[in-house]
Amino acid sequence: MLTREEIVAAFDGDDEDLNVPDLDGIDWEELDYFGWVHPSGHLGFVVLQSPNDGQIRGVRLNRSTRKARKPRMEMCSWCHHVHKTNGTAMFTVSVKGSEGRHTLGNVVCKDLDCSLRVRDKIAPGSYMRESLYRPAKVWRMQQSMHRWLGRANQI
Numbered sequence: 001m002l003t004r005e006e007i008v009a010a011f012d013g014d015d016e017d018l019n020v021p022d023l024d025g026i027d028w029e030e031l032d033y034f035g036w037v038h039p040s041g042h043l044g045f046v047v048l049q050s051p052n053d054g055q056i057r058g059v060r061l062n063r064s065t066r067k068a069r070k071p072r073m074e075m076c077s078w079c080h081h082v083h084k085t086n087g088t089a090m091f092t093v094s095v096k097g098s099e100g101r102h103t104l105g106n107v108v109c110k111d112l113d114c115s116l117r118v119r120d121k122i123a124p125g126s127y128m129r130e131s132l133y134r135p136a137k138v139w140r141m142q143q144s145m146h147r148w149l150g151r152a153n154q155i
């Protein structure tokens with residue numbers, strides 16, 4: 001569970017473009033990370049506990065959606081949910097210390113709602129049936145996030 005103050009603090013107190021969503025009604029038990037998208041659609045935010053020091057970190061991501069002309073399957077690289085067209089977005093993170101010169105991209109569920117997808121809380125379900133046990137899916141998702149954000153020195 002996080003308060004608005006804790007979320008802003010995770011971004012070093014810089015809340016200029018955060019647009020922290022309404023936190024009422026959020027079931028924190030079901031979230032492995034807290035993610036949301038700026039109303040402009042061009043930014044995404046992720047708040048998570050660092051696997052390195054246990055601190056709560058906020059990461060700012062650039063977000064771009066790619067409109068597919070033809071139907072195609074897309075898989076989220078974090079939760080492995082398979083969407084049927086336009087369910088994912090390209091998120092890029094800048095490598096800390098590079099002053100924006102180096103960025104790393106990743107294709108992720110466009111609303112940053114992987115935790116709920118892993119728990120089958122959002123319809124339609126994944127187009128690829130997986131028999132993987134839920135804790136294993138959560139573990140895999142966290143591994144992917146940590147690897148990516150770790151390479152960008154963000155956690």
Ligand SMILES: [Zn+2]
Nearest residue numbers: 076079109114
């Ligand atoms: Zn996902």
